[in-house]
């Protein structure tokens with residue numbers, strides 16, 4: 001049964017979501033700064049015993065095939081790279097949200113995490129391959145968080161898939177699931193996610209991606225290239241067959257990305273292959289280490 005929510009109710013829903021852990025929150029702040037140093041990440045992880053243990057578990061998982069047990073956190077982080085540390089911190093802190101079954105989209109538990117992880121890898125590759133002057137790690141984090149609003153409104157969309165799809169086909173511009181969400185629930189997943197971004201005090205760049213990843217042309221000019229990178233990453237994830245259920249491929253692709261991102265068709269193909277390979281490795285490392293999201 002679809003339920004309409006108003007602004008006050010949305011605030012209540014957001015308030016009920018646990019805050020990110022202080023170290024996950026700080027990690028997102030540090031890595032959003034393009035001039036940050038890996039040492040800052042290492043020092044932060046060292047202040048969090050739980051995160052340290054998780055990172056060591058992941059590096060020593062079968063996925064990385066280390067000959068000897070790694071016990072040094074400095075070595076582990078240098079080897080794994082910041083994106084894996086960010087995934088572990090966010091997964092630990094908000095794993096329940098990412099692992100939630102999205103019944104309103106007819107998606108199974110874990111589908112959101114898989115979609116986000118693939119969008120994150122793709123967004124990072126888009127930035128790396130197009131030579132954009134943006135931190136690749138920031139693009140990764142933004143990809144990881146872009147659809148978090150779906151976890152907030154999914155319950156209210158329950159049983160609405162047929163209705164949502166019918167609404168889209170009546171729209172003048174097809175393939176816009178956002179409009180259907182908004183009509184049915186009162187908010188779309190980008191608006192709901194943006195409220196959570198504010199509550200979590202995420203850096204502005206990340207909040208902007210969450211809010212405009214389906215309408216990148218509306219993003220603040222300062223962050224627009226990053227928003228376009230995640231917009232592409234999101235579409236690459238969906239094209240690869242990893243959406244979040246009923247809404248997959250039911251969004252507009254903004255061709256305006258070409259003004260910000262220069263990619264040859266070959267590069268796009270390579271990115272899709274990289275996404276497959278990296279995703280498998282990350283998935284394996286998380287499941288080996290008991291990281292079930």
Ligand SMILES: [Fe+2]
Pocket residue numbers: 146147189213214
């Ligand atoms: Fe989305």
Ligand SMILES: [Fe+2]
Pocket residue numbers: 115119146147234
């Ligand atoms: Fe998405």
